[in-house]
Amino acid sequence: MGRVIGIDLGTTNSCVSVIENGQPTVIPNAGGYKTTPSMFAISPDGKRLVGHLAKRQAVTNARHTVYASKRLIGRRFDAPEVTRVIELAPYEVVRGPNDDPRVQLGDKVFTCPEISAIILREMKRIAEEHLGEPVRDAVITVPAYFNDTQRQCTKDAGKIAGLEVLRIINEPTAAALAYGFGKKRDEKIAVYDLGGGTFDISVLELGSGVIEVLATNGNTFLGGEDFDRRLVTHLLERFEQQEGIDLRSDAMALQRLKDAAEKAKCDLSQRESAEINLPFIASDAKGPRHLNLELSRETLEGLVDDIVRQTLKIVESCLGDAGLAANQIDQVVLVGGQTRMPLVQNAVAELFGKRPHKGVNPDEVVAIGAAIQGEALLAEDKSLLLLDVTPLSLGIATFGGHFTRLIDRNTTVPVRKGHIFTTTRDNQSAVKIRVLQGESDQAAENDLLGEFVLSGIRPARKGEPEIEVSFDIDANGIVSVSARDLATGKEQSIQVNATSTLSDEEIQRIIDENELYEVQLKP
Amino acid sequence: MQAGGAARESQVPALAPGLDPARLPLSPAEGYLLSRIDGRTPWKLLREIGGLAPREVDRCLARWVEEGVLVVNGAAKPAAASKPPAKAGAAATTAATATTAAAAATARTAAPPSSPPPAPAAAAAARPATVSAPIDESLLNASLDLAVEAQRRILAYERRLGEPYHALLGVPADADAKAVKRAYFELSKEFHPDRYFRRNTGPFGPRVEKIFKRILEAYELLSDPTTRAEIERAARERVEEETVAPPPPASAAVAAALATPDPKAAAEAKAAAAAASKRMRQLPHLRAAHLKQLAERKAKARRFFESGVTAFKAERWIEAAGSVRLAIAFDPTNEAIRDAFGDIQRKAHDERAKQLLKEANGALDLRDGRNALRLFEEALVFKPHDPEANATAARLAFLIGEDLKKAKEYGQRACELEPNVAANRKTLGQIYAAAGLAANAKRELEAALRLDPKDREAKEALRGLGRR
16 A cells, blocks of 8 residues: 555645654655645746745746636636636636636646646655655545535546545544544534635534534635735735825736735734835836835734634534534634634634634644545554535425425535425426535525436326435445335436536546656656 | 343243254253243243243243343343344344343343454443344355455344334433434444445445444434434334234234333333333333334325225226335335235236327327337336237337337247237348348248238348348
């Protein structure tokens, strides 16, 4: 058995971990950093740059440097989230043939799974260099609120990167695995994960080597970058007030502002005030202009307070799903760089009535958890078991355009659930089963996963026939739905496959193409 | 091993199947007692007629049950013993189960002799629901990437999936939420499919998944206060109902399950009858969820069966079959319904075929060949040996020409059913010819011409065959 690695494929930074001698280890990259920026660039002379190399030149090569592509993966081009990225990102986002957002760098267009794959391949390479052997198996993490398409695209990215993705698991779940590793106590824990791009909250229960996810919730579009953006907007406004120059259309200036804002934000976690100094940020007829100002922690907190409040609302709803009160949580684990901010820590402490746990490194804990899950799946000695859950509710469309749930979100998988339905008209001979995923009570607002017709129902008054609809999710997350007429025994079923924004042919083409760039350790 | 006396008194011991009593080392007195055991006489009576002092009878019987000489199949058998009688060889297992369960005051059952050695005491206490059902040894497969012992446990546990939720989790009926969760966690460690990730487990993979889903269901229903309250309420109602009126023989299984008192409660009954009866009300949620469902389903089954009978009398065969099928779906163990179903279904099939054939001929009149073929085919599902339908279907399938294989099948069956009809042989010959099977085609076409020498079409087809 080769080694299995755990990869935290983050919006802003990624991290890779492996179990060595029974202990989870975070693998540093060549530069000695334990996290690698999730950035990819093509330099003016056509070189492909990943990670720190890409980040270092991002300011001067803003149009050809991709970051935060995780925000685009698995979404439709017209989704509001994509529109927001298009507004803010200096790189160009174009509409792909499958209505998916793709990134144009020079004359080459990249799909989002392709860009994720480039990051994943870099993480794979870092691990291989460290281990001195080829790596194939990996567990990759995604935000808890990623839908099936986003998960499938992440899986595709792994495939393109030459990885065998054993599982996609949720980031907060991974954090809980890392926290629970080697612990014998029974505890209920909450994982508050405020990363660069996403916010996740999960409530889990640990007991004798089993980890059960009780509830999970989150927002895939809320994270540290929103803090940065608020700060950038604030800086832009102040600069415009002072100098009368709008920097919004200047890609280079924006990138510098973004870097400075991020740095100031981090500084303010330690200090009460930070200085932002960006000489020659612009120039006009009157000569060069410099941005130089003082930022207080209070100002920053004022700018982002509502975002933090927003996360607390999600936490409360998640606790509700878990059927627990805040004070029943034994331990709060913080994940994600943004949780270093005192405002966040205080807000969380206030909500739960206890200080968060300090023992884990918020940047590394997710990758560690992924490695632990990989090991738990493959190792002979099964000392840890994760009872994972389905992230979104599944059900069917019923009379009047309603959505009837058969499997609630946060249900442990594998699972089978059935319900009896009936007809709505006299002598109705067929029913259409529309399989939906989502949280809205309106069928139309949820995602349609598939549909089929059960015909040959014997003529009867409405409400008399009994049609049993069953949902089945297997251990690999594959959903099958069947409908059976109890009177005739007639049955129809479908398997609902997660759809990707890429076709199999496209994935293969990308894999073939990428072999040109591939550097691998000789096995 | 002293089971609660009150519970035991009504037990009916029987010789374990496949056991040769002659080979047991018995004293004459013991031999006499053994000879009184006929599978009908309850324990209580054996005390009086066994030829030994009552205490001696108790001691002997208890020992034999423990040794697997006897199986207890009484009305008051513990839940774990409500298995079909054990097969020879597995008898010891069942017997051990009966006594242990009776003594343990919970639905926990004894490990079969073939189980892995018991874990250390602490772990054993936490380990719920050890498995003990006899298994089909032929299903074991040493070539799988799964220890045979593990396979044994999976098979044994799979057999128990019909048990009430508490028993399934191996917790006492009054277990609190924490105990339920602990049991669920422990069982998950053994039966969650991730435990066998990427291993070649053959047919055991789906078994494990099925087991896990059921364990999960038990855990979820017992953990949710609403469903659990419902389960307990239903159990109380059920028990009261059953104590007033004994159930009809059809629901013997229900009766057996209901009559199973918790041995602990039974022991208390000995001391204080009133206290015990109060406790009885609180305990039997063990089977409650099941029982309530069962009762509802049986009631539904009865209703459907009745309307099926009404429809049958009115000669509405299809409707009757539909209703009875529903009745079976709700009460699959009811033999009476099943027996009735055979007749009804035959009638219904005939009726349905008649309707379809009528429609098919209608379509034929309208020159709608495809639709007619579809209807003939559907009719053949209900009446596969209708010669005319086979012949017409063969002809139509041949003329439409999309699926010669199907055409051939119908043609062959038509000829089997009516070998002396020229048209059948001709059609089959033409089908063979179209399929390129010249020798077969020749044989059939010649047969057709023997039966009807004037058939020009057959002659032409035969000539065409020669040209090719």
